[in-house]
Amino acid sequence: MPDQPMRVALFSGNYNYVKDGANQALNKLVGYLLSKGVVVRVYSPTTETPAFEPTGDLVSAPSWPIPRRPEYRFPLGLTRALRRDLRAFAPTLIHVSSPDPLGHGALRYGRKHGLPVVASVHTRFETYPRYYGLAVLEPLVVALLRRFYRRCDAIMAPSETLAQMLREQRMSYDVGVWTRGIDDSIFAPAKRDTIWRSALGIPADTPVIGYIGRLVMEKGLDVFADTVAELRRRQVAHRVMVIGDGPARSWFEHRLPDARFLGFQTGPELGRAVASMDMLFNPSVTEAFGNVTLETMACGLPVVAAQATGSDSLVKEGVSGRLIRPGAIGQFADALELYCTNPGLRAQHGEAGLDLSKRNRWDAVNQAMLDTYTRVSAQRRSGALISRSPVP
Template structure:
């Protein structure tokens, strides 16, 4: 059995209508699988003006705007026409990428069709309520996620730190790694552009503390802004450079100093230039399961100051490629950033170490590992095996 025997049905709540690290990884995966001769069908909400072209055949599923976050769509199930398409496609493995209604229905359908189903974990949904004043919901969300992931034959985390957390949460017996890759030709120190910085009003000798990502509260915008406040109180010379856009953009702009620079949404080589033109990346988020922006900054030769959290703790070598700080520890974040702001040699050394470490993450290698896992799981099912995930719920 090889890649040409794989017939994959992929279900995701967002394949390409809003750009994020998760759906870009999914599109890369589909492109890789098709290039290896596998057959793939994607089931996801579709919109008239997606954020980027999709890879592979996409079948639209019904969805409604997500309350409070209308830019996202909430799939509301698998209608008869889609079920008919799935049966005609005849997948031998299902992959669900988001634990919402579509994902639940896909797992149920996989069981009815006696097909193995795997899930990839892209974000820590159980942590989201804390950013909207509803932290009391976290245990309930964790329990709901456990019931969802325990119905799958296997689940895949993008980092060992996230995989270990999933094991501790008893989400599934079979927890594998589907890491992420980085385009080292795009994210390269050589793309640093002083003219671009000058056009934004940033001086050649000004140390920039960068933020990259969607401007939403769960990315730790409150911790970022409070840390910048602390740097100003300490008299640390720096500029803030924000790359990204999102619904919390206005709030973030009000909380940051007046001289903070908002470069807006960047992509491709423009994003590579923007990241390389920073001096330090500050990533206080605890919701990522991997942290694409962290790896991209490392590839671009930046020291990274990040929260000790899933993803970052697997990427950042504390004291070598950057600093890892307890989540929410504003003074410690400020101390770490101040160190790199004031020590050019330390910035250079950490950036060079990060660039070297990023060489371990190639897209073909990480997607090839997931393909091998698909083959293992399909062979196991065809041989009469079943998932070994009957752990007691707690």
């Protein structure tokens, strides 16, 4: 570290107005950086009804609601007022967490002023078009992402699997791993509450299949619903618990009329709900990191997930859960049926998941990002950083 404290300007498309795994990780990171003496200023769209109080100093970036998804905001870029604020803050490093107009503006500012720029990858944006009938655009999205990330000094992925994918996609020559941590004061087997679960009308001997996350189609809601329909056809005893909310809720409720929809849950209430399930079914392929997968493992429950970047770095196939080819309804149903009918195997794989989850603690996780900040800053001061990625 230099004699003067590091000053980080962090740019986010959603720091606290809608709660998700990405901004939870960013807020944890800012809290850790502040505890280490790093000065941090966050720039992000805001609303009058934020989902939670932000960690650190937050500057509101002008934005518009996204059509058909008004709960999300589209930042207008690095405006003149934001540039003035940024100059007054005098950052020594830029961190961008989304390749949106605000992130692009921050990246241009950093390159213009000779500042190192680190990007964190939080979701697989290139997979989104396929859920809206626009899969033909996927190569274009990959090309645009590549242009953005190659101009950064380093990029950080939440798992080694995704990091390797980014290398194969030629996104950058400097790809590191900033994984995610778990709060075991919230997520633990002891948080299971059979009385609360019974109050929901769920019999004690009926296994519960859980869904956790935003209720949007790109999370694989169609695959989840089709798989549950297959379990019903097979007459496999089970109940479904849905934790989360979003624009596709009415569609999901129509497909799962017998499910218990709990809406958004946070803190101890979320920990209780997760621990009171019997398994997680996560068919999504869009996550860069499966926060909900890790939280479920920390509660001692097995996970059935799509074999994708959000889960395959967490779930150990056949040991702590099952990894299934994306969209394979029959195979998903086979895996869930086995857990529903074999409580001994369910307990065995849940215990293995609990052991695996203990590797993820927030301080160690966030130190990896601070180490990257320190390294690229030292390289910039020494002139070792190149101005253009050598990746062809």
